[in-house]
Amino acid sequence: xxxxxxxxxxxxxxxxxxxxxxxxAVTLAGCGxxxxxxxxxxxxxxxxxxxxxxxxxxxxxxxxxxxPPRAAAQAPFAPPPxxxxxxxxxxxxxxxxxxxxxxxxxxxxxxxxxTVAEALALRNDSVDHNxxxxxALGRLPAAGQADxxxxxxxxxxxxxxSTNPLLSSSAAEQDVLGxxxxxxxxxxxxxEPFAAAETVARWQTSVDGILDKVVLRDDLVWSDGRPITAxxxxxxxxxxxxxxxxxxxxxxxxxxxxxxxxxxxxxLVYFHQEPLATNVWNxxxxxxxxxxxxxxxxxxxxxxxxxxHVDLEAKPVCGGPYEIVQRSRGQEIVLRARDTWxxxxxxxxxxxxxxxxxxxxxxxxxxxxxxxxxxGDLDEMIxxxxxxxxxxxxxxxxxxxxxxxxxxxxxxxxxxxTKSPFFSDRRVRRAVSHAFDHERMLGTIxxxxxxxxxxxxxxxxxxxxxxxxxxxxxxxxxxxxLLDEAGWLDHDNDGLRDREIGGQxxxxxxxxxxxxxxxxxxxxxxxxQSLERIGVRVNVKPTEFTVLQQLMLEKKFDASFxxxxxxxxxxxxxxxxxTGEGRNFGSYSSPEVDRLFAEGRTEVDRAKRAEKxxxxxxxxWEDQPYTWxxxxxxxxxxxKELRGYVFSPRGPFHYSPGFGSLWKPAP
Numbered sequence: 001x002x003x004x005x006x007x008x009x010x011x012x013x014x015x016x017x018x019x020x021x022x023x024x025a026v027t028l029a030g031c032g033x034x035x036x037x038x039x040x041x042x043x044x045x046x047x048x049x050x051x052x053x054x055x056x057x058x059x060x061x062x063x064x065x066x067x068p069p070r071a072a073a074q075a076p077f078a079p080p081p082x083x084x085x086x087x088x089x090x091x092x093x094x095x096x097x098x099x100x101x102x103x104x105x106x107x108x109x110x111x112x113x114x115t116v117a118e119a120l121a122l123r124n125d126s127v128d129h130n131x132x133x134x135x136a137l138g139r140l141p142a143a144g145q146a147d148x149x150x151x152x153x154x155x156x157x158x159x160x161x162s163t164n165p166l167l168s169s170s171a172a173e174q175d176v177l178g179x180x181x182x183x184x185x186x187x188x189x190x191x192e193p194f195a196a197a198e199t200v201a202r203w204q205t206s207v208d209g210i211l212d213k214v215v216l217r218d219d220l221v222w223s224d225g226r227p228i229t230a231x232x233x234x235x236x237x238x239x240x241x242x243x244x245x246x247x248x249x250x251x252x253x254x255x256x257x258x259x260x261x262x263x264x265x266x267x268l269v270y271f272h273q274e275p276l277a278t279n280v281w282n283x284x285x286x287x288x289x290x291x292x293x294x295x296x297x298x299x300x301x302x303x304x305x306x307x308x309h310v311d312l313e314a315k316p317v318c319g320g321p322y323e324i325v326q327r328s329r330g331q332e333i334v335l336r337a338r339d340t341w342x343x344x345x346x347x348x349x350x351x352x353x354x355x356x357x358x359x360x361x362x363x364x365x366x367x368x369x370x371x372x373x374x375x376g377d378l379d380e381m382i383x384x385x386x387x388x389x390x391x392x393x394x395x396x397x398x399x400x401x402x403x404x405x406x407x408x409x410x411x412x413x414x415x416x417x418t419k420s421p422f423f424s425d426r427r428v429r430r431a432v433s434h435a436f437d438h439e440r441m442l443g444t445i446x447x448x449x450x451x452x453x454x455x456x457x458x459x460x461x462x463x464x465x466x467x468x469x470x471x472x473x474x475x476x477x478x479x480x481x482l483l484d485e486a487g488w489l490d491h492d493n494d495g496l497r498d499r500e501i502g503g504q505x506x507x508x509x510x511x512x513x514x515x516x517x518x519x520x521x522x523x524x525x526x527x528x529q530s531l532e533r534i535g536v537r538v539n540v541k542p543t544e545f546t547v548l549q550q551l552m553l554e555k556k557f558d559a560s561f562x563x564x565x566x567x568x569x570x571x572x573x574x575x576x577x578x579t580g581e582g583r584n585f586g587s588y589s590s591p592e593v594d595r596l597f598a599e600g601r602t603e604v605d606r607a608k609r610a611e612k613x614x615x616x617x618x619x620x621w622e623d624q625p626y627t628w629x630x631x632x633x634x635x636x637x638x639x640k641e642l643r644g645y646v647f648s649p650r651g652p653f654h655y656s657p658g659f660g661s662l663w664k665p666a667p
Contacts, residue, residue: 077271079261085269089211091204098197099188099656100351103646104140112136120640123393124403134404137638138646141354146663151357152642155369155381157517158545159330159362163316164303165286166240169249169549171565174654176360177286179335182228182319184214185284186656189648191568193280196656198350199228201266209275212283214268219349221340222289223318230262232319235290244301248553248582252575253282256601276601277609278571289317321353333360354644354663364516364545370637376400379639384519385447388635401637406647408634409458409566413626414512414527419587420558421501422510429624431482434475436530436627445522450630455617456573458631458649462606463570465614469621480534483508490535497535509537510558513551516542523629524561552585560585563632566649570613571601577620588625641665 112135114122119136122129158172165181168174184200187193195203195214202215220228237260240250256278258271270283292312293303300306304313314327321341326334335358342350361378363369370387372378374397383392383403392403414432416423423429442450452471457464483489488497488508497508512527514520521542528538538559543551551557567573574597575581579589593616600612620626634651644661645652653659 077259079259079269079271082263082267082269085211085213090207091213092207094203094205094212095194096197096200096203097188097194099186099194100140100660102188103657103661107139107646110135112139116643120402122402123398124405125393130405133402134406134645134647137402137404137643140644140661141663141665145665146354147666148352148354149356150354150664151359152355152662152664153359153361153377153379155373155378156333156360156362157364157366157369157382158515160333161546161549162304163313163324163327164288164309166236166245166247166250166288167303168286170545171654172545175659176324176333176335178320178654178659179322179358180316180318180320180324182220182222182232182287183284184216184233184287185280187568189646189650189655191649191655193284193568205279209279210272212270212272212279214270214283216266216268217349218266219344219347220319221344222291223323223338223340224289224292225340226289226291227265228287228289228319229265230268231265232290233268233287234260234262235294236285236287239288239293239297239303240285242297242301245297246302246553248575250285252572252582253278254285256282274602275604277604278569278601281567281569281571287319289319292317321350322358331362333362334358335360353660366517366519373401373637373639374399376639379642380645381637383635383637385445385449385635386519387637388449389447392637397637401639403635403637404645404647405633405635406652407458407460407649408632408647408651409461409649410563410632410634410651411453411456411458412523412561412563412629412632413453414629415560415562415586415626416624417555417558417586418589418625419555420510421506422508422558423586425486426623427482427486428488429627431479431486431534432527432531432536433472433624433627434482435479435534435536436472436527437474438472438629439474441523441526442630445519445526446630449635450632453628453631455621455628456577457570457613457617458566461566461570461649463610463613463617465617467614467618469618472627474530476534483534483536488536495535496537507537508535509539511539511541512559512561513541513543513548513557514561515545515548520561555585555587557585565651565654568650570609571597573597573613573616577616577625586625588623590619590623593619 114132114136116136119133122133124130124133154175156172156175158170160173160176161167161170162173163177165177168177182199184195185193186196199217199220200214201217204213205211216230222228237254237257239245240247240254256273256276258273260268260270262268272279272282276282296306296308297303300309303309316324318324318338321337322335323338324333325336337353337356342348342352361372363372366384366387369378369381370391373381388403391397416429418424438452442448442452454469454471483497488499490497491505492498498505499508512524514524521540524540528540531538548560552560564576575583577584577588578594578597596612596616600609603609603612634647636645636652638645641664642662643665644663646661648655
């Protein structure tokens with residue numbers, strides 16, 4: 001199933017939380033069933049194109065694409081004739097792959113370390129047992145071995161804000177929309193990009209890196225029976241580029257394009273502004289049906305407020321292997337495999353998904369979710385450290401389930417609003433990082449399972465700094481010295497630091513937002529206790545996730561707790577850290593960081609790119625716009641009936657084929 005790289009970044013901030021987090025960054029187009037994946041990365045904003053109302057929106061090509069971002073004053077982009085492009089361009093063929101057989105071939109090269117029966121009898125209490133469980137149970141089925149009529153019950157720690165793939169911004173949305181959304185591009189568990197063979201017939205890039213040409217398959221159908229065409233992709237680009245449409249998670253990267261033009265129902269050309277190393281990701285954005293939204297987008301560019309859009313939230317037109325057949329807000333979302341995905345005009349054109357039905361149960365409390373897993377009402381869930389170490393070690397758990405772990409590039413942090421009077425001074429941000437009891441968090445709350453995080457890139461990533469960055473440890477003396485230096489003193493001897501701001505004495509008292517999960521609240525309470533020791537008062541405010549998301553987007557906060565998942569490319573982090581970008585919730589700004597991100601896009605040599613991103617990591621570590629806390633490995637509980645889970649730096653689901661490799665044995 002295609003998985004997008006952009007949102008991938010994946011912002012986990014609850015997104016894929018518990019990931020225990022609070023805001024998100026993560027994918028768009030597809031994530032699981034067996035199709036292209038949405039792009040992993042965080043996201044920015046832009047200028048509206050001039051829409052054109054075609055007489056027949058389902059068949060007539062749209063007008064030219066939107067003008068390039070940050071260039072609204074320029075004339076609209078006019079694409080040249082395809083004949084002229086082909087006559088003047090030398091093309092390079094790019095990979096078009098089917099992720100599932102590719103993964104199967106990769107796994108076949110690794111001899112199993114145990115039989116299925118042996119793995120199911122093991123308790124995951126050692127590195128060796130974990131390796132045996134993954135080796136035996138992470139296999140794909142032989143022909144006829146999978147039960148194609150099976151249902152899988154998945155866990156969602158938060159409800160969706162939207163079922164429209166353009167509005168996707170959380171891991172929960174990523175999990176669902178990855179199965180229902182339509183996409184052309186994806187990436188494998190090694191984060192290598194490709195075009196999805198389930199939707200693309202051919203992909204080419206010009207030698208000069210300015211053009212990408214894609215030929216779609218001719219057997220693609222929306223869930224309402226209308227054909228999926230290149231015009232849907234071009235239309236989606238135009239909507240994304242309309243600055244009235246609130247899609248910061250998707251616009252990031254897409255705004256680097258000059259335009260996208262459909263020359264016929266199957267032929268697309270992506271026009272780049274320049275030959276960037278990130279162009280391969282910039283063409284990966286979610287797609288919505290033009291025949292559905294062409295008449296509604298202009299009247300309601302929010303894509304969610306009008307009655308028609310409200311109706312589409314409950315019953316969206318889907319382009320992936322699954323469609324939504326039931327949605328009970330705050331309770332569950334039920335997907336069903338659609339026959340028109342794999343069979344068109346009576347002919348089998350794609351493989352049948354391994355599950356007939358996917359039921360997502362929305363359970364915000366991880367303890368309630370674990371009870372459901374033990375009872376057999378869930379087939380999978382992310383485990384908290386406490387659950388892994390103390391609540392999944394007995395016969396009651398292993399009767400129906402097993403568990404597995406692997407490294408994952410997911411980090412958690414306290415985010416500081418640098419426009420707030422409390423956190424505009426980096427000495428204050430450093431002081432808070434020194435004051436927090438990191439050792440107690442890691443040892444007690446995280447049960448020793450997580451490692452300290454020292455910035456934006458995972459230590460095993462190619463772009464991470466090689467310079468040793470010492471994790472913060474609690475140092476109250478240093479914290480107090482920095483606060484004194486920044487002018488935060490206890491002038492009135494009431495035990496609370498204060499400072500004169502705008503002619504008034506302002507006490508150092510702020511509120512930190514977090515999601516409603518117990519672990520998030522426990523970490524924020526520890527911050528409260530730590531800062532109380534240096535004369536700073538913290539109010540912890542657990543907040544419903546969709547509300548929390550909105551407050552972050554509107555920058556109506558002083559501090560928040562959250563996490564981010566990794567994008568497939570380090571440039572995805574620019575949407576979090578570059579000045580003015582859409583997911584730069586803390587309004588951080590550094591001309592040098594901006595410059596390095598810009599240079600990283602234009603540098604095609606990976607080693608030289610790595611130097612630039614490494615320097616970004618070092619600069620951010622010096623400035624501490626976040627207090628980085630820990631890297632969260634994948635810790636998952638699985639029903640013993642499940643097979644086929646394979647981990648990546650983005651966990652077991654958020655890549656291709658991701659969830660699409662899971663299956664249950666036939667009776």
